[in-house]
Amino acid sequence: MTKIEIVSGDITRLQVDVIVNAANSSLLGGGGVDGAIHRSAGSELFSACKLLNGCNAGEVKITPGFRLPSPYVIHTVGPVWKGGGNDENQTLASCYQKSLRLASENNLRTIAFPNISTGIYGFPKSLAAKIALETVRDYLANHIEIERVLFCCFDEENLALYKGAVSELVLFEKVVSEQDIILTSKLASIIWNEHYVPMIGQEQVDYMLSNLQSPEAIEKLINKEGYQYYIIYHHSEPSGYISIRQKGNDLFLSKFYLIREKRRTGLGREGMRFISLQARMLGLQRIFLTVNINNLNSIKAYKKLGFQIDSPVITQIGAGYIMDDYNMSLQLL
Numbered sequence: 001m002t003k004i005e006i007v008s009g010d011i012t013r014l015q016v017d018v019i020v021n022a023a024n025s026s027l028l029g030g031g032g033v034d035g036a037i038h039r040s041a042g043s044e045l046f047s048a049c050k051l052l053n054g055c056n057a058g059e060v061k062i063t064p065g066f067r068l069p070s071p072y073v074i075h076t077v078g079p080v081w082k083g084g085g086n087d088e089n090q091t092l093a094s095c096y097q098k099s100l101r102l103a104s105e106n107n108l109r110t111i112a113f114p115n116i117s118t119g120i121y122g123f124p125k126s127l128a129a130k131i132a133l134e135t136v137r138d139y140l141a142n143h144i145e146i147e148r149v150l151f152c153c154f155d156e157e158n159l160a161l162y163k164g165a166v167s168e169l170v171l172f173e174k175v176v177s178e179q180d181i182i183l184t185s186k187l188a189s190i191i192w193n194e195h196y197v198p199m200i201g202q203e204q205v206d207y208m209l210s211n212l213q214s215p216e217a218i219e220k221l222i223n224k225e226g227y228q229y230y231i232i233y234h235h236s237e238p239s240g241y242i243s244i245r246q247k248g249n250d251l252f253l254s255k256f257y258l259i260r261e262k263r264r265t266g267l268g269r270e271g272m273r274f275i276s277l278q279a280r281m282l283g284l285q286r287i288f289l290t291v292n293i294n295n296l297n298s299i300k301a302y303k304k305l306g307f308q309i310d311s312p313v314i315t316q317i318g319a320g321y322i323m324d325d326y327n328m329s330l331q332l333l
């Protein structure tokens with residue numbers, strides 16, 4: 001699982017593949033972290049930046065790190081806080097997302113961010129921390145090539161805010177490795193036994209687990225049938241899993257399960273936000289799923305998330321077993 005780390009201190013001393021600079025649009029240096037990076041990198045950085053022809057807010061450009069311990073610097077320009085009505089949130093999110101994308105493109109696996117825009121540019125620190133952590137979390141879910149992301153906090157207030165926010169952060173980790181596949185299968189066994197036995201009986205649950213959610217079955221669904229599985233981590237604990245697949249112009253939500261003790265903790269809404277984000281990234285406008293007609297709690301929860309019941313559907317699942325479901329769908333705005 002990619003590690004998000006909160007560290008304190010001077011970003012110019014960190015030894016990572018790339019550090020991110022909170023620059024201004026000229027890219028010709030300034031105060032704050034920008035000044036510190038230029039001082040540590042030396043005058044060659046200034047010469048390299050002069051050739052870049054500036055940078056717009058929310059955008060990114062890369063240079064060598066020269067005398068810095070990190071071989072590269074990604075320069076980004078954060079938004080100046082003007083009260084929140086000038087797309088400041090989206091611009092700040094873009095700084096983090098485009099920095100990560102540029103790091104991936106350059107095969108850089110460890111990256112350190114300062115608390116962009118929270119100094120001279122006056123962005124409220126708590127909101128900036130939330131935007132930074134959620135933007136990075138959403139990127140990492142589909143980019144396991146990024147191994148470590150460090151948030152380098154220079155002041156005590158940011159340090160406390162980031163440590164508090166990261167402990168509440170819900171992580172979604174794409175299932176790729178064999179141990180993740182085995183973990184997903186174990187989660188399925190825990191959840192299906194506590195959740196489905198009262199509805200469809202132990203025998204059918206056992207049949208479905210051994211045929212549809214075994215490590216071999218999940219591996220086949222991922223590698224042969226185009227499903228993407230994600231494990232949901234909350235407080236660093238595996239708390240559930242999601243399985244999605246594009247079907248035509250829709251996103252099929254095949255599985256979305258939480259372990260009992262993690263239900264009614266807001267993870268459902270967080271998970272749905274993540275699923276909707278995956279649909280939007282694929283350019284899809286509609287999410288559909290099937291839910292057992294006796295699964296009243298899930299039907300109610302999906303309705304609360306905006307899904308509507310479309311039609312009943314009977315699914316043959318083998319060995320004479322059926323799933324008596326409803327089709328439900330959500331039209332994304």
Ligand code: APR
Nearest residue numbers: 010011022024030031032033034036117118119120121154
């Ligand atoms: N290491 C890590 N973080 C640092 C360092 C450092 N050496 N120096 C300052 N910071 C922190 C600040 O405490 C703040 O939390 O970086 C964060 C961003 O603050 P600024 O550097 O002021 O950047 P920003 O708010 O994005 O404003 C950008 O400031 O430096 C100028 O040229 C820059 O005009 C641009 C503006």
